Amino acid sequence: MQYLLKYKYSLHFFSISILALTLIPIILITVNEKQTPDTHVSSVFYVIPLGTTGGLDEDNISSYLLTSVNDNNPNSTYIALDGGTIRHGIEIAIQHKSLPSNTDKETFIREQIKAYLISHGHLDHNSGFILNTPNDKSGKFIIGLNETINIIRQSYFNNLAWADFGSTGLKTYDYQILDPLSTTSVPIANTDFNVRIFRLCHTCPYLSSAFLISRRYQPAASILYLGDTGPDDVEKIIQPDNTTYSPRYLSQLWKAMAPLVSADELKAIFIEVSFPNERPDHLLFGHLTPNWLLKELNVLRTYHSMEKVKIIVTHIKPEKGAREKIIEQLSSGDASYFTFIFPQQAPPVLHASYIPPIQPTVSTPLPKVQLGNLVLLETTDNGLLALSLSNVKSIRGVSLKTIYQRKIFKNCLSIEYKNESGSNDTGLMKYLTFGITWAPSYNLVLLSSEDPSIKRLRLSSKAVILNDIENMNVDNLFCIVGFPNVSKFASVVDPIISGEDVKAFLDRLKQCEVESSRSHHYGNANIMSNSVMMQQAVMPISSTGNNGPSDSQQDSGVDDLHLYEFKNVLLQKKERLMLPIFDIEIPYKDVYHCKIDATRTENIFYGHDEKKDFEEVWHSVEFENISNFVWTTAPIVITKGQLEQQFIGQDKLTYTLKGSTTFVNLTKALDVRVQLDEKVTVTNSKQFTLFRVHYQTDQIDGKILVMNYKSEEVVVVITATLMGKMNNYSIAPKKDAVKADNNVANQRHDIQWEVNIKPKQTLEIKYVRSFNKRV
Ligand SMILES: [Zn+2]
Ligand SMILES: [Zn+2]
Structure with a gap:
């Protein structure tokens, strides 16, 4: 494994002996399957609003349970769209008979809510689900944009605001990051739902998101759930040169929804109206008013009539008279083109008929990951990095002068680097390490077909990233298939940088020749014996704000490597993260x-x-x-x-x-x-x-x-x-x-x-x- 990393000067190296990675299981998500819709099954959704307002009232903040199975089935599976009010909402739902009267809310939360789809990181969309995590069941996915997942992990499950219940911590949750640029939907594990994500602006550049949810076997019916969003005309980013840029995510979303509306496939849109029309634009804080909602919906209406799409108005701020005012403001003029619903806690919004529940997905252990000798690198923020000393390729900086001393302690090697240039220049360090690796996992579904001569299967692949090094923000993560050229001279530092004299440099080269010929057989055998080791990852990492020398281009095309590339990934130490690679249907x-x-x-x-x-x-x-x-x-x-x-x-x-x-x-x-x-x-x-x-x-x-x-x-x-x-x-x-x-x-x-x-x-x-x- 190889990655580029920009580091502050002053580095300390320590070597340690063999570090063993424990067996890390992976979860395989069921894959997408296209089938003709079963006409016997109704294609509506069943929604229980657990919380409907936007903030303030902690008993009633954004969260909607969605199921495709009706409430009389005790095995029905639910997903939560946002997680503001959970427990109290379920209590209310039981009182209102939206859930069977014998429902045990503890068991319901644990067993029947299968995933949390979180639109953005604000507390009014997360607090209930976070508070309920200690008793929750493991194996569920928190689903959202990379940005949202990062907020949940860094700001809430950080052992400061709340205990770490993520996959690195108490192992309650796994995270499923959705790609807003993908045009296809992906399955939600343990449910029969598929989801696709879209970006929204909620006070630009802060991102919120929308989820388009359909049932895997009836893709012809969907609902769209939007998290908090401001209007396109208001949401702007002021750039460093003082020009403004409008991402216009809503107009992109409407464009994507147009074909669904025309085909009568979009059943409902959950969208926010936080304030009545009296609210001035400069105080919107990334929200909509009735006028702005109508303006946005009219964009979608230019594509097709909206009379069959229910508009469910969410997130009304519980200020005195606001709800009544908004209902009134959405009852005249252009509002007549739309069907508005103003949900309240508990009573179901839409009804559905029964379809059979699905089985849990299968999990399987990964092959054991073997690690060789690692060197731990102490970083300036007191973090630790693991790398193989022999794989440090070079340490460079524009005006970075370093000296280093190799000291042998008892069983510990230390190299101290000092910045003698007096400047604050950032150095670029490049090294190879086995501290991080990845493994793919596949899921294959034999698709059923009425014509036995047509045989098709669906193959999907996910990359599971195993990180044993440290917490990292990776701008570009490359997962490699193939054998990178790990030079036997990797440990030799360029004498111009190291300050070594030529003789010492030549001696080091010679030493490498000897060592590599000695270790050749064993090293290869080790690589060959472990399929996981064949998969390497290359990560050019840039720590934010530092503009160090960049040579990330240098490695491209050097080897015959095949790359899976992921952008802007947060990798936490000792964590497995699952990223989608592909999902294809083939004969x-x-x-x-x-x-x-x-x-x-x-x-x-x-x-x-x-x-x-x-x-x-x-x-x-x-x-x-x-x-x-x-x-x-x-x-x-x-x-x-x-x-x-x-x-x-x-x-x-x-x-x-x-x-x-x-x-x-x-x-x-x-x-x-x-x-x-x-x-x-x-x-x-x-x-x-x-x-x-x-x-x-x-x-x-x-x-x-x-x-x-x-x-x-x-x-x-x-x-x-x-x-x-x-x-x-x-x-x-x-x-x-x-x-x-x-x-x-x-x-x-x-x-x-x-x-x-x-x-x-x-x-x-x-x-x-x-x-x-x-x-
Ligand atoms: Zn909100
Ligand atoms: Zn918000």
């Missing part, structure tokens, strides 16, 4: 795979092992990487069916280049069988000697029986590794890679046959093999 082929083990064959053959009747055959799916990414080795969970609830299997997706074909195993096949039968027919009496070993050649007749007991034609792929010289194939192999080594008596064939077998038929593959056996 697949059902294939039966059989791998014939050559060594076992030899053993059976010469009486060292018992003969097995049948080889292992796996039903697998074969598909091509048509994504823009290289697929890296990682666990994959396979599900299928309505609501993706049917777990099929878990396998490993192996490294697959763009355009290559890969497969994953689903189940062991019992009705497709493969049997290998080999017999020695002739033994050549002539002996020969190779490297003082005597050999005799056996002529072997081989026969592979492939039996299809199924009532449909199947494709069977047989991979066999056979030693010796191969002749007389009855069916030509699709691949036959020969590995001949002068030192060995037999060449090695990696053979692959691909055969189609009709229902209830048996196919025979024959060959002749000349094998040199030791005598």
Whole structure:
């Protein structure tokens, strides 16, 4: 792992021995599935307002429960849109019979609220959910913009304002960051909802957001929930040169909503009106009045009539008479083009009919992360960074002069850097480290289809970032697939910077040669043995406000690396963070795979092992990487069916280049069988000697029986590794890679046959093999 980092002068290095990372589990989110809507199920949503006002009244501040299942089902799953008032809102909802009278609010919060979608970081949208965290259940996602999630983690769950209940702390919550530039929706784990996020300005440049929520299997119906927002005409950023810039996020949002309104797919818009019209624009503080709301809604109305979209007015500030005034101001003039609803705590806004609840998602452990020797770097703010000393590439600054001394303590190496230039210049330090890594995880859903000839699957990938170094704000996080060039000279500091004389510099280079040749074998073996280690991350980090020398361009294109890039990511120490990589729908082929083990064959053959009747055959799916990414080795969970609830299997997706074909195993096949039968027919009496070993050649007749007991034609792929010289194939192999080594008596064939077998038929593959056996 390699990243760039700008640091203040004065650095201290300490080395420590092996640091072990514990096993970190990952959560796999169910993936998106496109299906034709089930016409039997109503496509409305059920909303319970837990809190409806904008601030002041702590018993009644922004939070709306959303479900697609009606209230009579005790297993229905809810998501919370903002989390201002939670517990009290649920009490009121029970009193008003919006929830069954026997609802236990404790259990309800723990078990039935599956995710918190938070529009922005203000307390009136977070306080209830934060206060209820100590008793909450783990495994839920807090969902929002990166900016919002950062506020929740840094300002609330920081062990100062409130205990850290995040994934690094007491492990209650996980965070799902949504990309406002993405044009597709992503699933919300443990629910049948999908969500897409949009940015809003709430006193520019402070961001709020809107959530577009649909049901995964009925994407034709959505609701739009907006957090606090000011009007486009008021929300401006004054730039350093005194010009103003208006992001106009609302107009972008309306543009995106227009097709949904035209198609009658947008059922409701939750939007704020905080103050009556009397409020002057300069005192809006990122909010709307009835006039501003009408102005904004009229923008959307220019695209299509709005009569079928319910406008749910939220966030009215509980000032005396404000609610009545706003209701009145939204009842004349242009207001007649719209249907307004003024929700109150508890009574449901919309009703829905029953659809079956979904199963929880599956979680799976990651492969163990191994770490080598690490060096801890003490930073100027008393933080610690872990890196491998041999991987420090250089320390540079424009006018930064440093001296350093290497001191060996008991088991601790320290290098002290001092800034002797008298300037406050920022240095740029570049180094490689294993303290941070990432691992992908895949989810594969076999999509159901009415036409059996159309087979499609949905593959989604997430990057899980494991950070063992320190809390970091990363502007650009690159997750790499491939092997970066970790130079054996990485530990040598440029003599111009280090102040070393030429002789010392040359000595250090020589030392590296020796060390690298010594560690070569072990180092490689270590990398090869751990798939996680193959995934590296490169992060150019810039600490805010520092304009140090930049050479972040330098590394691009150096290696044949494939990058997944994420912008502006907050990484906290000891935390796992999940970021979306891709979500694609692709065709697949059902294939039966059989791998014939050559060594076992030899053993059976010469009486060292018992003969097995049948080889292992796996039903697998074969598909091509048509994504823009290289697929890296990682666990994959396979599900299928309505609501993706049917777990099929878990396998490993192996490294697959763009355009290559890969497969994953689903189940062991019992009705497709493969049997290998080999017999020695002739033994050549002539002996020969190779490297003082005597050999005799056996002529072997081989026969592979492939039996299809199924009532449909199947494709069977047989991979066999056979030693010796191969002749007389009855069916030509699709691949036959020969590995001949002068030192060995037999060449090695990696053979692959691909055969189609009709229902209830048996196919025979024959060959002749000349094998040199030791005598
Ligand atoms: Zn608010
Ligand atoms: Zn706010």
